[in-house]
Amino acid sequence: MKIKQVTTQKAPAAIGPYSQAMRLDTLVFCSGQIGLDPLRGELVDGGIEAETRQTLANLEAVLTASKSSFSSVLRMTVYLLDLADFAVVNRIYAEVLGEARPARSTVGVAALPRGARIEIDAIASRD
Numbered sequence: 001m002k003i004k005q006v007t008t009q010k011a012p013a014a015i016g017p018y019s020q021a022m023r024l025d026t027l028v029f030c031s032g033q034i035g036l037d038p039l040r041g042e043l044v045d046g047g048i049e050a051e052t053r054q055t056l057a058n059l060e061a062v063l064t065a066s067k068s069s070f071s072s073v074l075r076m077t078v079y080l081l082d083l084a085d086f087a088v089v090n091r092i093y094a095e096v097l098g099e100a101r102p103a104r105s106t107v108g109v110a111a112l113p114r115g116a117r118i119e120i121d122a123i124a125s126r127d
Contacts, residue, residue, distance in 0.1 A: 013041075028125070077106075
């Protein structure tokens with residue numbers, strides 16, 4: 001078994017002692033992404049819709065660096081600060097992921113890093 005750390009500058013750098021993703025053979029374990037602009041290191045403006053789009057863009061960048069994609073995601077977990085945002089997040093999620101339909105859980109949480117409204121992590125296979 002070969003374990004490899006995955007990093008990309010196209011997604012925000014880890015804000016703690018962890019990796020953007022770890023690859024084990026053909027599996028990719030992506031750390032949670034939030035709506036940080038990778039260049040500014042700050043949350044994007046525009047509320048839950050903008051944060052969801054940026055979160056998914058960040059996750060896609062990590063997947064791409066891992067030689068994977070949304071079509072190869074096996075499982076995602078969505079963490080929401082406010083479950084009232086579920087419908088908006090679901091609409092954007094379906095739009096961005098297209099035909100991909102990984103297993104998924106959505107969890108309401110009391111707080112997220114940097115004041116984010118959403119965080120998403122993923123487990124994928126390599127393309």
